[in-house]
Amino acid sequence: MLLKRQQHLQRQREVLAYRMKKLAAKQVEMTKKTDAMKEKIKKKYEDMKRVLDEDLRITLTLMDTELEATEKLMEEKIEDCYHLTEELDKELANRAQTDDGDVQNRETDNRIFEMLKLTDPELIRMDEFKHEQLLSLTTNLLLFIRSQIPVTKKLxxxxxxxxxxxxxxxxxxxxxxxxxxxxxxxxxxxxxxxxxxxxxxxxxxxxxxxxxxxxxxxxxxxxxxxxxxxxxxxxxxxxxxxxxxxxxxxxxxxxxxxxxxxxxxxxxxxxxxxxxxxxxxxxxxxxxxxxxxxxxxxxxxxxxxxxxxxxxxxxxxxxxxxxxxxxxxxxxxxxxxxxxxxxxxxxxxx
Missing domain, CATH: 2.60.120.920 (SPRY domain)
Structure with missing residues (x-):
């Protein structure tokens, strides 16, 4: 009877040892699955960040391109004014030696008038409405993202x-x-x-x-x-x-x-x-x-x-x-x- 009891306990011990082995294997399996899922989720967040970074780059680049075009036009207008200023300096120097008539004075006045009209700063504008639309779209995107995160809470x-x-x-x-x-x-x-x-x-x-x-x-x-x-x-x-x-x-x-x-x-x-x-x-x-x-x-x-x-x-x-x-x-x-x-x-x- 003692031998049978020992054999029975040994079998039960083996059963428990096998169960511990299965539990340990299950633990390893669950850890691997969780780690794999964490990596997939992490990659999705990295992808989202890349998409947002690229969208930011595109938006800012287009705004910079428009600004560069505007700045170029400004520089051209400034240069036109500068050239006219040089011509006026020459006329002033010549007038110190000669006495030109009223006709030349009117021509000079007309040239100045035309230059002032063409270089009026109010004629050069930014498309502020489009900029406000961009800001509105990014604000809406931010609000949407905030409404979806943290994603665990949303779930x-x-x-x-x-x-x-x-x-x-x-x-x-x-x-x-x-x-x-x-x-x-x-x-x-x-x-x-x-x-x-x-x-x-x-x-x-x-x-x-x-x-x-x-x-x-x-x-x-x-x-x-x-x-x-x-x-x-x-x-x-x-x-x-x-x-x-x-x-x-x-x-x-x-x-x-x-x-x-x-x-x-x-x-x-x-x-x-x-x-x-x-x-x-x-x-x-x-x-x-x-x-x-x-x-x-x-x-x-x-x-x-x-x-x-x-x-x-x-x-x-x-x-x-x-x-x-x-x-x-x-x-x-x-x-x-x-x-x-x-x-x-x-x-x-x-």
Whole structure:
């Protein structure tokens, strides 16, 4: 029996060793694919830069060509005036020795008049209207580019989800707006029905609808807040009992990022990931992106598309719901609501 047990354990060890080998190979494969895609994307950006640089060269060259033609005409007019000035100098010198008649005076006056008429600076103009059109086109191009970048944010916006909070899940000290788009902490225990879905120990509320496929992105306005938690959870997250168990990220059922008095912490499975590089930074909006096919949950500072933290679950085991915790009053500094934004129309980053 001991021999059989040893043989069995050896086989199991070999199975685990083979699994580790497959995981390592998968890791190498994913790294290679990611690096290859990064190179392709980088090349596209380099191509865009070359196109813009060439367009700038063409535009400025054409403007310089027109300016050179205008400058040449100016120089010709100046030279004509100079030659006439030399002729007048000669006439002045001759007049000191001879006394010409009125006829020659009239001829000289006519020549001067004609020269002044032909060299009038107002007759030489720039096509300023065309220049303004060029400026307008480049401005429109800049506005278009800004509306498309950062491209990651633009892509996230295409996944914007319509999130409605479920008041029947909200802790009794939370007030959910009638439209389900915001949640506010209050010191007063609300007179609400006691239902199994309601959190009774943590200040949580989750969305009415979950999702189990595709990709979703949503944003929450956190301006003026000193404490909040945002994330995603399975419906199985504990709603009653031990406070620690019910908190977001403290179990395997949920993922979250927490902000408290200037510090950020990411949580999942009871493991905290402190994010010291973000300490002291404040964002108006926090974005949460989830890819069901990719098994990832990513948190970003939506104002500047700053990555906060990314979790990889590999494969999600159940339907996911958006989850919020507006936090307690934090000594009178945290009364503002958490408000769900229209992620498809978030303010431009640049």
């Amino acid at each position: 996230f916006q295409s996944y914007a989800a319509d999130v409605v909070l479920d008041a029947d899940t909200a802790h009794p000290k939370l007030i959910v707006s009638p439209g389900g788009d915001s949640v506010t902490y209050t010191d007063t225990w609300q007179d609400v029905p006691e239902v199994p879905s309601r959190f009774d120990t943590t200040l949580n509320v989750i969305s009415k609808q979950g999702f189990s496929e595709g990709r979703q992105y949503w944003e929450v306005d956190v301006s003026g807040k000193t404490y909040w938690e945002l994330g995603l959870t399975y419906p199985s997250i504990p709603r009653h009992g031990s406070e620690e168990v019910c908190w977001m990220g403290r179990g395997k059922e949920s993922w979250c990022v927490e902000y408290f008095n200037g510090s950020y912490t990411a949580w999942h499975g009871g493991v905290q990931h402190e994010l010291p590089l973000l300490d002291g930074r404040q964002f108006t909006r926090i974005g949460i992106y989830c890819s069901f096919p990719g098994g990832v949950v990513c948190f970003i500072g939506a104002d500047t598309v700053t990555p906060l933290h990314c979790f990889c679950a590999g494969t999600f085991a159940d339907t996911l719901h958006q989850a919020l915790c507006p936090g307690h009053d934090n000594y009178g500094t945290n009364w503002k609501s958490l408000k769900i934004c229209d992620a498809s129309r978030s303010p431009p980053v640049l």
